[in-house]
Amino acid sequence: MNSLKDLLANNRRWAEQVTTQDPTFFEKLSQQQSPKYLWIGCSDSRVPATQIVDLPPGEIFVHRNVANVVVHTDLNALSTIQFAVDVLKVKHILVVGHYGCGGVGAVLKESRLGLIDNWLRHITDIALKHSDKLDPAQSFALRHAHLCELNALEQALNVCHTTVVREAWERGQQLAVHAWIYGLNDGHIHDLGLDVRGREQLPEAYDQAIVQLTRRWTGNA
Secondary structure, eight states: OOSHHHHHHHHHHHHHHHHHHOTTHHHHHHHHHOOSEEEEEOOOTTSOHHHHHTOOTTSEEEEESOGGGGGTOOHHHHHHHHIIIIISOOSEEEEEEETTOSSHHHHTTOOTTSOHHHHHHHHHHHHHHTGGGSOTTSOHHHHHHHHHHHHHHHHHHHHHTSHHHHHHHHTTOOOEEEEEEEOTTTOOEEEEEEEEOSGGGHHHHHHHHHHHHHHHHTTOO
16 A cells, blocks of 8 residues: 555445445444544553443543554554544544654654654654743653653644544544653543544634643642
8 A cells, every 4th residue: 555545445345345235244343342532642551441441341442552653654553543434433533642752752852653753853843842831951751751742732632633533523423633652650541631523523622632732730720
């Protein structure tokens, strides 16, 4: 596949072929898995996503290690979003970052994804975009924690802009995109305040989430 467009088109052709052979194939698959949530992004691989968010097994369709979605290099991750949204009809996409990831590896010249240059560019872009909200006088650890939170919001923003999600909203499909962050130390999910349920809502929802973040950072939440 040369592009995301080619990949998604190929996926849809495959789905059409399967449906031709068995019209109820995807309906039966959806009933078997019946996920309500697609979990994408980061998590500690030792901890099941269902345990982190306290949901019954089967309600989350998990696809880990797709942080490349933010730099648009992981076509498999984007294909997974398409499958979950178009076929399994999930109601929520949970975009989950975690402290200590979403750029830490790149900053420290250690990237398990092998995409150090891409990550450095991506994280640098976020730092520049939000430079007025990142206090240079703070400790490295605190600044980086804030950068991880901003990165999770940017991941969610990019997911909202994917063709798959935009088309789902355009055809009236109920689909919400949320941005969370997973605290490695406390093992809990922290809501970053992004809840998008339509394309027209995205700019305001994103701006509000950024405002909430910076208020919390300054103790004015």
